[in-house]
Amino acid sequence: MVAFAYVIPIIACLLLHFEFDFDGKWTAYMWIMIFGEATAGLLHWLFYYIHTSKKEYLGSYVVSIHYEEPWTELREVTETKTDNNCKSYTVTRIKEEYHKEKYYFINSRGSEIKCQRHFYKHVEGIWGLPPGCVSWSGKHIKGGRRYGTENYFSELGVNKQYNPEYWVPITESSSYTNKVCSSNSIFKFEKIDAKQAEEIGLYDYPSIRDFDAPCILSGSIPVSDSVRSLFRKFNAYHAPQWQMRLYILLFEASKGISVSEKQRAYWQGGNKNEFVLCIGMADENTIEWARAFSWADEQEREVSVSQWLMDNPIIDWEKIYDYLTIALCSWKRKEFKDFDYININLPLWQIITTLTLCATENFLALYIAIN
Numbered sequence: 001m002v003a004f005a006y007v008i009p010i011i012a013c014l015l016l017h018f019e020f021d022f023d024g025k026w027t028a029y030m031w032i033m034i035f036g037e038a039t040a041g042l043l044h045w046l047f048y049y050i051h052t053s054k055k056e057y058l059g060s061y062v063v064s065i066h067y068e069e070p071w072t073e074l075r076e077v078t079e080t081k082t083d084n085n086c087k088s089y090t091v092t093r094i095k096e097e098y099h100k101e102k103y104y105f106i107n108s109r110g111s112e113i114k115c116q117r118h119f120y121k122h123v124e125g126i127w128g129l130p131p132g133c134v135s136w137s138g139k140h141i142k143g144g145r146r147y148g149t150e151n152y153f154s155e156l157g158v159n160k161q162y163n164p165e166y167w168v169p170i171t172e173s174s175s176y177t178n179k180v181c182s183s184n185s186i187f188k189f190e191k192i193d194a195k196q197a198e199e200i201g202l203y204d205y206p207s208i209r210d211f212d213a214p215c216i217l218s219g220s221i222p223v224s225d226s227v228r229s230l231f232r233k234f235n236a237y238h239a240p241q242w243q244m245r246l247y248i249l250l251f252e253a254s255k256g257i258s259v260s261e262k263q264r265a266y267w268q269g270g271n272k273n274e275f276v277l278c279i280g281m282a283d284e285n286t287i288e289w290a291r292a293f294s295w296a297d298e299q300e301r302e303v304s305v306s307q308w309l310m311d312n313p314i315i316d317w318e319k320i321y322d323y324l325t326i327a328l329c330s331w332k333r334k335e336f337k338d339f340d341y342i343n344i345n346l347p348l349w350q351i352i353t354t355l356t357l358c359a360t361e362n363f364l365a366l367y368i369a370i371n
Contacts, residue, residue, distance in 0.1 A: 001351045002044055005358040009036025012362040016369055028369045032362065039361045040354070047350040054178040056271035057205070057213060057245050059235035060107040062168040063153045065123045068102040072142035096142065107170045108240070119210065123168050129155055169236030171213040179342040181268040189265040200259065202266045203249055212236075218250040222284050227317040238325050243333045245274045246324070253280035253288035260291040269295055272336045275328065277305060287313040295334035301327060 013029045077095045082088055103120045106112050124131070131149040138144070153161065160166045180188060192202070203217045215231040216223055231248065239246050247270075251259050260278035270276050272295055280289040290309040292302040305327055312319070346354075 002346055002354055005040035005044065005354050006037060008040070008355075008358045008362050009033050012036060012366055016366055032365045032369065035365060036358065036362050040358050043354045043357055047346050047354060048344065051346055051350065052177050052179055052182045052344060053175045054181060054271060055173050056176055056273050057208075058109065058172045058174055058273070059237075059240050059245060060109040060111070060170045060172065061153075061233070061236040062105045062123055062170060063108050064150060065105045065120050066103070066148065066150045067120060068099075068148040069146060070101045071099050071146035073097045073099060074140050074142055107172075108236075109172070111172060113170070113211065115211070124151060126166060126168060127151055127153070127156060164230060164233045164237070167233045167237050169212045169232040171208050171211065171235070173208065176272065176336065178268075178272070178336060179340070179344055180336075182344055183342045189268050192262065192266040197266050200262055201251070201255060202259070202263050205267075215246055216248045216250065219252075221250045221252070221281050223250070223317075230317065230321055234321060234324065239275075239328075242328060242331050243273055244328065244331060245271070246328070247274060247276045249276065249278045251278060251280050253282045255280065257289040257291055260293070264293045269293070273333050275301070275331060277309075279309065281315075285315045287315065294331075295336075296332055297334060298332065301331045 009032055012032050016029065016032070073096070075095045075097055076092060078090055078092050080088055080090055102114070103117055104112055104114045105120070105123065129151045132151055132155075133147065134150055135145055135147045153166070156166055192200075194204075197204070201219065203219075206214045206217060212232055214228060215235050216228050231246070235246055249260075249263060257278075257280060259280075263278060264270065264276070267274075267276070270293065275292065275294045275296075277292045278290065279287055282288040287309050290306040292306050294302060296302070305324070308323060308327070309320075
């Protein structure tokens with residue numbers, strides 16, 4: 001149906017010519033076609049993007065922190081003026097532009113991210129490195145020089161670099177195209193809304209706070225802060241090497257292993273880079289059931305990890321951490337370009353909106369051309 005939006009400009013041109021006996025320039029028809037087709041194409045692309053765009057979460061860790069003091073930039077500005085004889089002339093002057101102090105860090109993905117002083121000091125305290133003073137000079141700097149400080153993870157030395165205590169985890173979100181969740185293909189999961197999820201006791205994706213998001217979602221099941229921190233660091237340091245995002249979801253065992261399938265449906269299979277491990281806890285220390293899911297073509301890791309947990313039912317988080325660093329290194333995420341063959345149909349409301357806006361734009365174009 002949305003293809004009809006591309007026909008509307010043609011209909012508008014035909015109406016202009018035959019119905020209104022338009023005798024103006026041929027360029028009027030051209031502009032109606034150009035703007036009409038452009039409007040249809042833009043709306044079609046926008047709604048397609050909204051319908052298929054999904055958010056995934058990417059892990060990394062801080063590799064450097066930076067601070068720059070306030071400074072004033074001197075910019076040369078050329079202005080054109082007119083004298084009393086109406087002759088133009090140019091004037092060059094120096095304009096001062098003030099820059100506030102700046103705190104930022106660079107993560108292992110190469111992203112430069114602004115932060116506040118408290119986060120800078122937090123990282124500085126973990127690393128325990130003396131502030132490394134830096135300066136910049138140039139004619140564009142008022143006073144000729146400005147100053148700052150910086151520290152680098154690489155300065156910690158090899159032993160500390162392999163020690164999780166010194167990793168500062170970072171989580172970023174990124175959009176990608178997921179045709180499966182937006183289609184009626186055989187891969188599509190049962191639709192579970194937020195109200196049903198709450199009644200069942202399913203988890204939403206955790207929010208990013210202070211540049212990071214949890215790895216373990218436990219509900220009422222107690223998990224120590226040190227364990228949560230350890231697995232956040234797993235997602236920061238180990239998982240990105242395998243293009244992975246690990247989630248460990250703890251459920252009360254009484255919900256039954258079928259709740260893992262409900263969780264999978266609620267997350268529509270999860271994102272392309274996720275390895276989701278659902279664990280049923282008989283109590284805070286004992287595993288009763290386990291099931292993992294992901295989009296990986298080969299499900300060996302999902303099966304073997306679940307079985308290993310069943311074979312080691314007494315919770316030892318450090319042992320689980322060590323096991324996962326080895327077991328998941330051969331995991332391969334799904335390439336979602338494999339789903340490019342899936343045809344996407346926009347929802348009815350998006351189709352109606354596209355047709356309405358296109359018709360309105362072409363009506364206005366006709367009105368302008370006639371008058």
